[in-house]
Amino acid sequence: MSPVVGFAGMTHLGINSAVATAARGFAVVGYHDDAALIARLQRRDMPVVEPGLDELVAANWERLVFTADAAELARCDVVYIAADVPTDDEARSDLAPILALIDRVAGAMRNDAILVVLCQVPPGFCRKLTQIPQERLIYQVETLIFGRAVERALHPERFIIGCADPGRSLPAAYATVVKAFDCPLLVMRYESAELAKISINFCLVASVSVANTLAEISEAIGADWSEIVPALKLDRRIGQYSYLAPGLGISGGNLERDLRTVINIGEAEGTDVGVVKAWFDNSRHRKDWTWRTLQQAVLAAKPDAVIAVLGLAYKENTHSTKNSPSLQLLSHLEDKAVRVHDPVVPGTAAPKAKFCATALECINGADVVVLATPWQEYSELRLEDLAQAMRGRVIIDPYRLLRGDRARALGFAYHALGAPASMPD
Amino acid sequence: MLTHLNSASHKPARVVVIGAGGFVGNAIASRLEKDGIAVLRLARREVDLLASDAADRLAGLLKEGDSVVAAAAMAPCKTPDMLKDNIVLAGAIVRALARVPATHVVNISSDAVFGDEPLPLTEASPRAPGSYHGVMHLAREIMFAGELKVPVATLRPTLIYGAGDPHNGYGPNQFRRKANKGEAITLFGEGEERRDHVAVEDVGEIAAQVLAHRSTGSLDVASGTVTSFRAVAELAVRLSGKSVAVSGSSRRGPMPHNGYRPFDIAATGRAFPAFRYTSLADGMARAQKAEFPDG
Numbered sequence: 001m002s003p004v005v006g007f008a009g010m011t012h013l014g015i016n017s018a019v020a021t022a023a024r025g026f027a028v029v030g031y032h033d034d035a036a037l038i039a040r041l042q043r044r045d046m047p048v049v050e051p052g053l054d055e056l057v058a059a060n061w062e063r064l065v066f067t068a069d070a071a072e073l074a075r076c077d078v079v080y081i082a083a084d085v086p087t088d089d090e091a092r093s094d095l096a097p098i099l100a101l102i103d104r105v106a107g108a109m110r111n112d113a114i115l116v117v118l119c120q121v122p123p124g125f126c127r128k129l130t131q132i133p134q135e136r137l138i139y140q141v142e143t144l145i146f147g148r149a150v151e152r153a154l155h156p157e158r159f160i161i162g163c164a165d166p167g168r169s170l171p172a173a174y175a176t177v178v179k180a181f182d183c184p185l186l187v188m189r190y191e192s193a194e195l196a197k198i199s200i201n202f203c204l205v206a207s208v209s210v211a212n213t214l215a216e217i218s219e220a221i222g223a224d225w226s227e228i229v230p231a232l233k234l235d236r237r238i239g240q241y242s243y244l245a246p247g248l249g250i251s252g253g254n255l256e257r258d259l260r261t262v263i264n265i266g267e268a269e270g271t272d273v274g275v276v277k278a279w280f281d282n283s284r285h286r287k288d289w290t291w292r293t294l295q296q297a298v299l300a301a302k303p304d305a306v307i308a309v310l311g312l313a314y315k316e317n318t319h320s321t322k323n324s325p326s327l328q329l330l331s332h333l334e335d336k337a338v339r340v341h342d343p344v345v346p347g348t349a350a351p352k353a354k355f356c357a358t359a360l361e362c363i364n365g366a367d368v369v370v371l372a373t374p375w376q377e378y379s380e381l382r383l384e385d386l387a388q389a390m391r392g393r394v395i396i397d398p399y400r401l402l403r404g405d406r407a408r409a410l411g412f413a414y415h416a417l418g419a420p421a422s423m424p425d
Numbered sequence: 426m427l428t429h430l431n432s433a434s435h436k437p438a439r440v441v442v443i444g445a446g447g448f449v450g451n452a453i454a455s456r457l458e459k460d461g462i463a464v465l466r467l468a469r470r471e472v473d474l475l476a477s478d479a480a481d482r483l484a485g486l487l488k489e490g491d492s493v494v495a496a497a498a499m500a501p502c503k504t505p506d507m508l509k510d511n512i513v514l515a516g517a518i519v520r521a522l523a524r525v526p527a528t529h530v531v532n533i534s535s536d537a538v539f540g541d542e543p544l545p546l547t548e549a550s551p552r553a554p555g556s557y558h559g560v561m562h563l564a565r566e567i568m569f570a571g572e573l574k575v576p577v578a579t580l581r582p583t584l585i586y587g588a589g590d591p592h593n594g595y596g597p598n599q600f601r602r603k604a605n606k607g608e609a610i611t612l613f614g615e616g617e618e619r620r621d622h623v624a625v626e627d628v629g630e631i632a633a634q635v636l637a638h639r640s641t642g643s644l645d646v647a648s649g650t651v652t653s654f655r656a657v658a659e660l661a662v663r664l665s666g667k668s669v670a671v672s673g674s675s676r677r678g679p680m681p682h683n684g685y686r687p688f689d690i691a692a693t694g695r696a697f698p699a700f701r702y703t704s705l706a707d708g709m710a711r712a713q714k715a716e717f718p719d720g
Contacts, residue, residue: 301544367545393543393544393685
């Protein structure tokens with residue numbers, strides 16, 4: 001009989017993982033203690049935005065059950081804990097909600113069921129859990145990417161699995177579930193798995209920090225970082241999927257959390273974590289790129305400029321604004337004439353700005369447009385429409401959603417990450 | 426930005442308008458005369474500013490304490506020879522004014538002193554002309570600022586239109602005249618470039634206010650609204666009441682100013698809060714009535 005799989009915590013991670021597991025043919029129980037959220041899920045109204053999610057829910061609806069009653073988890077052979085682990089302004093994790101959830105779930109599960117901690121926890125967390133015997137406790141690394149969560153959940157590159165003793169075989173029901181995803185299984189002790197997650201994020205942060213540091217150098221010396229990236233990606237030691245696109249620092253919360261976790265461990269254990277602090281500093285500096293550019297290109301000459309900010313989310317295809325560079329920019333602009341638009345994030349995220357229903361309404365009459373989030377719909381904006389609608393001729397486009405050469409030909413000053421500003425011909 | 430030396434408006438004792446035979450000079454002189462201000466109109470007939478004795482002759486016509494409007498120029502300045510002549514002409518004005526101190530000088534310059542900027546032009550925009558005409562006006566501005574020891578105001582009108590314009594250049598006046606004659610209007614490209622057009626009467630009004638307040642500094646004279654040449658042509662046709670075709674043509678060379686030259690006119694509002702620019706529709710209707718009263 002095929003195992004029944006539970007997911008406790010209908011978070012971004014929980015929903016996507018639950019739906020992907022149903023798509024692999026398992027009966028799935030999605031549990032959350034928020035009855036209103038469960039009612040919404042029962043109406044197939046997904047509270048998160050992910051490409052392909054709604055279609056996948058529809059295709060696997062017969063295997064999906066959503067409930068606010070923890071007792072229903074007694075049907076499950078495997079229960080994943082998929083709580084959000086919130087972080088504070090210092091990027092420190094608050095583990096109280098996940099501990100409370102584990103208590104509740106452990107009390108509702110059958111005595112032979114397997115508990116899998118899927119959410120991100122600091123090294124040492126699993127070994128200390130006492131609510132459940134360690135032979136029934138698994139830690140599985142999540143590699144959710146906002147905006148690509150469905151694809152990642154359906155087709156993981158590998159599963160990193162932490163257990164009390166990697167020398168013993170995996171519990172049968174759990175093994176059946178993970179083998180259904182047809183990917184390599186890397187079994188290791190809890191601590192290694194917990195640190196593996198952090199290690200992956202560190203490699204990403206290192207690449208991003210290289211890109212951000214050298215993109216800024218490129219802007220200063222007349223190089224173009226986008227010309228350099230292909231050379232790096234063709235180097236096998238760096239690789240074609242490496243994170244080399246320059247960005248506005250590190251956002252989203254998870255990477256920052258890992259940096260903070262390692263700094264804390266390093267300080268407690270006396271190891272050198274100076275480079276980690278430098279990554280933080282670089283991120284903070286880079287996050288203000290848009291603000292510095294706006295000051296130099298516009299506000300120095302025209303303090304009362306009308307500013308259009310397109311995008312509030314911290315990146316495309318997500319409603320999350322955690323550590324969003326856009327909101328960071330807006331925090332500098334509270335006394336300015338600012339209009340904002342986002343296809344998903346509501347205007348309440350930017351209460352001081354005028355929220356516009358469409359991108360074109362947002363840029364109408366603006367002196368400068370800032371493309372703060374790389375949403376696909378912004379890359380489809382026509383420069384001729386911008387020229388028609390805007391009063392000024394300044395585009396700040398960190399992610400190069402628009403064509404800089406065409407913008408210049410239409411009389412725009414064009415500012416992007418990784419290359420010097422280009423002025424009209 | 427302007428600073429008013431007279432916070433309240435005072436009628437100047439006498440205003441000498443140099444270049445009163447021209448489109449702008451005449452509009453300013455007429456506006457002042459309407460207020461009963463004594464105006465000495467100087468045109469080429471009175472003093473030829475390219476003559477070798479021009480400075481002497483002009484100085485002989487000026488009185489100490491005059492307000493002076495320098496509206497004389499050979500415009501639009503399109504060749505190196507015209508540029509040279511314009512510098513000679515401005516030099517004569519400056520030498521005369523150095524000899525007979527005016528109480529106030531208003532130099533009619535041009536927005537051509539500005540380059541193309543990514544933000545709407547203001548009085549603080551960098552002066553970086555890309556044409557002989559702009560270079561000529563920038564040279565004049567520097568000459569007036571550097572050589573005269575009296576308060577100087579610089580007005581920088583953008584494209585001026587109105588009845589009686591002798592230039593008949595591409596734009597509202599030419600389109601209106603063609604339409605009234607039943608001639609087809611041919612646009613450069615599709616007439617898509619959007620420019621600011623200011624009524625000549627508004628230039629006269631601003632100049633009168635600047636003289637009354639004895640203002641110093643600079644002010645852009647522009648309506649704050651940009652209109653495509655196609656829309657201007659269609660407006661001209663409507664006003665004429667005739668059935669006239671407006672058509673595009675293939676464009677030779679790039680669009681001037683990348684096809685867009687807006688102004689931020691906040692400084693006008695600060696200097697003269699009660700003043701309102703004439704809309705293009707109203708201004709062209711007024712010109713239509715003046716030039717084609719039976720049309």
